[in-house]
Amino acid sequence: MQLSVLDISIFVAYVLTIIGIAWWVSREKAGHEKNTNDYFLAGNSLPWWAIGASLIAANISAEQIIGMSGSGYQIGLAIASYEWMAALTLIIVGKFFLPIFLKRQIYTMPQFLEQRYDHRVRSVMAVFWLGVYIFVNLTAVLWLGALAIHTISGVDILYGMIFLALFSITYSLYGGLKAVAMTDIIQVVLLVVGGVFLTYTVLTLIGDGGGVVSGFVTLTRELPEKFDMILAPSNPHYKDLPGLSVLIGGLWIMNLSYWGFNQYIIQRALAAKSIHEAQKGIAFAAFLKLLMPLIVVLPGIAAVVLIPDLERPDQAYPSLLSFAPSGLKGLIIAALIAAIVSSLASMTNSISTIFTMDLYAKYRPGLSQHHYVLIGRVASFSALAVAMLVAQPLLGQFDQAFQYIQEFTGFFTPGIVTLFVLGMFWGRTTATGGLVAALGSALFSVALKLLWPELPFIDRVGVVFVLCVMVAILVSLLGQAPATERSVELKDINFSTRPGFNLSALAVVIILVAFYGAWW
Known part of the structure; x- marks a missing residue:
C-alpha cells in the first residue's frame, strides 16, 4: 500500500499534536511535585466528557478494531453483541457499582478487596491482574497493532511494536492518568471520524454508484447470513456466540467483569470530580459503545465482498485501507494508531x-511520593518491554485474536464477578469463600473444557459462575462471619441517580431493543 505525502503529513501532525497536548496538560505549578493521587488518579479532577472518552479509548484498541473486524469478516454482525451488551452493562456499573467504589475512596480494585476481605485477597488478585494485563491484554494490543502497521506499510512487526511502545511512553509516562485521559478526547474523535469515513468509503464502493444506503442494502442481500444477531445451533460459529446466551448467559459475566472490576477501565471513573460526573461519563461511554459496530464490525463484513480471499480474518481492516483516497487514508491510519496507543497508555x-499501590507500597511503606511515582514509571516501562518479548510466541499463531482473548479471560471472569458481587451485596461472604471462588474459577473452567469440549465458552462462563457462587456461599457459611467493619453497608450508599442518567439508561434500552428486533 502506497502512502502519499499528504497521508504521512497527517499522521506526523497527529503524533506531534498528541505529544504536545500530553506535555501541556502534565505541567505542574511552580513548587508542586506530582504525588500518587496526581499520577494515578489525575488528582480526582476528570470531568464527565474526559471520563467517557477515555473509557472508550482505553477499550477500543487493536483487539477491537483489528480483532473484531476479523470476527465480523468471519462470523458477521453477531460479534457486535460484545459492544451493544456492553452499553447496558455500563449503565448497571454506573448505577450500582460506582457509588460503592467511590464511597471507599480507592485507587485500585485490589485495594477495595482488602478493605472488604483481607490482605491475602488483595495480594493474590493484584498478582493475577498484573499477569493478565501484561501477558494477555498488553501483548494483544502490541501484536495486533504491529500487525496492522505491517499490513499497511510493510514495516517489520518488531519495529512496529517498538514504535507503538515508544509513542505511548512518550506522551503518558510523565503525566500519568491525566495525560492519558485528556489526550484520549482527541483519540476518540479521530477514531469515530476515521472509522465512519472508512465505513462510508467501503459501503459506497459496494453500492457501485448508488451511495451508502445502496451499499448497505447490497451487503445485507449478498451476505444475509452475516446479519444474524442470534446464531442458530446449525451455524458454524455457534460455539463462539451460542444463540440467546449472548443476551441472558455468560456474556453478562464477562461484561460485568470487564466494565465493573477491570482496573484499566474503572480507573477513569475513580478519578472523577464527583459521583455525578462519573455517572455522566459512564452514560456518554454507553452511547459511544452503541456506535462502535458501525466502525469496527461493518467494515469487516464489507471486506467479505471487497477482499474475499484474505489469508487471515484479522487482515480485513488494514487491507480495507487500500480503498481509501489520499488524505483520508492518513486520517484513518492516525485513528487506528490512536486507538492502539491510547489502550497501551491506559494499560x-x-x-x-496496581504494582506500586498494591504490592510495592504495601511492603515498602513510608517512602516519599516522588519515589512511588518513579516506581510507577519504571513499572510501566518494564511491562511494555516484557509484553514485546512475549507477544509473538503467545499470539502469532491465532487467526482471530479477539476470540482467543475472550476465551482465555473467560477462565477467570466468573470467579472475579463472584468475588466482587458477593462482597458488595452479601455481607456474610468471607475472605476464604471469595478467594476459593476466585481460584476455583480456573479449575472449573479447565475441567469443563476438557470434560465437555463441545460446550460453547460463553455458556461455560455462565455455568462456572453458578458453581463459583455456590462454592463461595458454602465456604462462607461454614466459616466464621467476617468482621462487621469489613462489610459494605449498603444503607450508607446513595444509589439514586439524576434524571439525565435515568433518561440515558432508558434510551440505551430502547436502542438495543430496536437493534436486536431488526436483526434477530
Missing part, C-alpha cells in the same frame, strides 16, 4: 498503579 498506567 501501562493501570499496571503501574
